[in-house]
Amino acid sequence: MTELSENIYYADQNILNRIELDFELIDRKDWYRLYYCKNDNSYWRLDEWDKYQEQLLVRLPSPENWTTYDDIELRIDLLKRHHGTTANKCIWKDCDRMALKDMAICEFHAYTEMGVRK
Numbered sequence: 001m002t003e004l005s006e007n008i009y010y011a012d013q014n015i016l017n018r019i020e021l022d023f024e025l026i027d028r029k030d031w032y033r034l035y036y037c038k039n040d041n042s043y044w045r046l047d048e049w050d051k052y053q054e055q056l057l058v059r060l061p062s063p064e065n066w067t068t069y070d071d072i073e074l075r076i077d078l079l080k081r082h083h084g085t086t087a088n089k090c091i092w093k094d095c096d097r098m099a100l101k102d103m104a105i106c107e108f109h110a111y112t113e114m115g116v117r118k
């Protein structure tokens with residue numbers, strides 16, 4: 001299997017299969033699960049499944065304070081990579097970022113203002 005080279009993934013069926021195979025569940029708390037990956041000694045946090053929320057898997061820098069690790073920048077960056085950007089500026093007032101494909105706004109405003117998660 002290929003290494004998980006990114007720091008964040010949408011928890012699609014491939015990722016869930018991967019967790020099943022290679023990850024060990026360490027703890028569950030506050031709507032998250034903490035996993036350990038024995039292949040590369042890494043720690044990961046998975047959102048508990050919720051039918052109204054996109055479920056994400058995030059690589060943790062360490063297992064310390066794992067429930068409070070702030071991953072919002074990773075989530076916004078993933079949104080950008082998932083959609084791709086255009087050469088058009090975001091239409092939000094005073095924003096200099098580029099708009100996402102199929103949207104008139106950037107990843108930051110899509111995430112923080114419109115609640116877009118994928």
Ligand SMILES: [Zn+2]
Pocket residue numbers: 090091092095096097105106107108109
């Ligand atoms: Zn913007």
